[in-house]
Amino acid sequence: MSTDNNYTPPKVWQWDQSGGGKWANINRPIAGAMQEQSLPVGNHPLQLYSLATPNGVKITIMLEELIAQGITGAEYDAYLINIGEGEQFGSDFVKLNPNSKIPVLLDRSMSPEHAVFESCSILHYLAEKFNTLMPTSVTEKNRCLTWLFWQESSASYLGGGFGHFYRYAPEPIKYCIDRYAMEAKRQLDVLDRHLAENEYMCGDYSIADIAIWPWYGRVVLNEVYEASEFLDTDTYTHVNRWAKVIRQRPAVQRGVMVNRSSGPLEGQLRERHDASDFEHKTQDKLEA
Numbered sequence: 174m175s176t177d178n179n180y181t182p183p184k185v186w187q188w189d190q191s192g193g194g195k196w197a198n199i200n201r202p203i204a205g206a207m208q209e210q211s212l213p214v215g216n217h218p219l220q221l222y223s224l225a226t227p228n229g230v231k232i233t234i235m236l237e238e239l240i241a242q243g244i245t246g247a248e249y250d251a252y253l254i255n256i257g258e259g260e261q262f263g264s265d266f267v268k269l270n271p272n273s274k275i276p277v278l279l280d281r282s283m284s285p286e287h288a289v290f291e292s293c294s295i296l297h298y299l300a301e302k303f304n305t306l307m308p309t310s311v312t313e314k315n316r317c318l319t320w321l322f323w324q325e326s327s328a329s330y331l332g333g334g335f336g337h338f339y340r341y342a343p344e345p346i347k348y349c350i351d352r353y354a355m356e357a358k359r360q361l362d363v364l365d366r367h368l369a370e371n372e373y374m375c376g377d378y379s380i381a382d383i384a385i386w387p388w389y390g391r392v393v394l395n396e397v398y399e400a401s402e403f404l405d406t407d408t409y410t411h412v413n414r415w416a417k418v419i420r421q422r423p424a425v426q427r428g429v430m431v432n433r434s435s436g437p438l439e440g441q442l443r444e445r446h447d448a449s450d451f452e453h454k455t456q457d458k459l460e461a
Contacts, residue, residue, distance in 0.1 A: 195341045199259045204271065210263025214281075215250025215446055222254050222266060223276035225433035227332065227387035227397060228292040232276045233445070234428030235296055235306070235383050240448065241424045244303050246282060251445040253432045293325040296380040306380050313376055320374045320381035324388065330356045331388055336398050354404060357392075361409050364389055368411035382419060387429075390416035427451050 188202050214220055219236065223229040239247035254260045254275050261273045269277045270290035278295045280287045280302075289298045297318070300307035308314045334353035338346060364385070367374070374381035388397075393409060393416050395401035407413065419425055430442040430451070442454055 195343075199256065199262070204273065205262075206264040206267040207259055207262035208264065210260065210265060212263070212265040212269075213250075213252055215252075217248040217250050217446070218246055218280065218282035219249035220279040220281060221249050221251040221276060221432075222269070222279070223251060223432045224254050224256055225429065225431065225435075226256075226275065227391065228274075228328070229276045229432055230387040230391075230429055231292045231384055232278065232295050233431035234387070234425050235299055235380065237424035237428045237431075238306060238383070238422075239299065239303055242305060244305070247299070247303060249445070251431050253434060253443045255434070291325075293321050293384055296384055297321065300380050306378070306383070308376060308379065317375040317379050317381045321384050324381070324384045327360050328388055331360065331392070335400070339400055339403070340398050358404055361389060361393070361404070361406065361412060364415075365409040365411045368415045373415070378419075382415075386416065386419045386425070390419055394420060430454070 191197065212220075212222060221232060221236070223232060225233070233251060236247055236249050236251075254266065256275060260266065261270075261275060266277065267273055269279060269288040272290060274290070276290070276292055276295065278289045278298070280289065280298075289295045297307075308317050330353060335350075335357040338349040338353055342349070373379065374385060389412060391397045392404070393401060393406040393413050395406075401407070430440055431445045432443065433441045434443055435441075439454065442450055444450075
């Protein structure tokens, strides 16, 4: 990556394969499958292919919340997709999501089977399928979806912008970090002002909270990017209150474990096939 102040963009951009930093082995300017690779399939109606990034965590939290409500049709198998190894470019995965991003949900309860990609789209799909965690009145539903779409459009600034240049870029670039830190703090202020007058994002706990919490909630709790001190997130009193309340939900605590492949081993459940998988993790921890 060049930090030369005299850099002039060429007339036609050319891909520099050596300039991608941590993700250089998987970033490329073309789509499509890179290798033949089959996806495993479990016994449940829903199959999830994901990783415990903020976008992936949205879906595992949602599914655990549905199961906590006693919705048996929401039972799922979760398989880990190692994006660092390029598994999202496997042939079966690309058939489900031509954009080659996690998460992907395959609903096998339908004929033909139905694949859903883009995390907020998956949340909306599940909320409508099971008629829960989203308001039913036109105005309240629209308010919920507005915040859902706000998160979808804002994540590129927080994750792809601030998170990338603060944590993953080959070299720190002051202009980039300053630009995206400023926008991340503006978005946190948007949330803080809203949550000063609302317990949750739109009335009761909903898919809007489930979408926003893995990004902004976990940033203020210092669970992603290790940037809470840098962004001075303690000053966002209402975001912190909301983030801590959601973190205490049992379904959230289970959801953040699923498809996790980093951090303490007791917090990792690389695959999930049954509710008892969490009990086994707890027992393993007690016996360790």
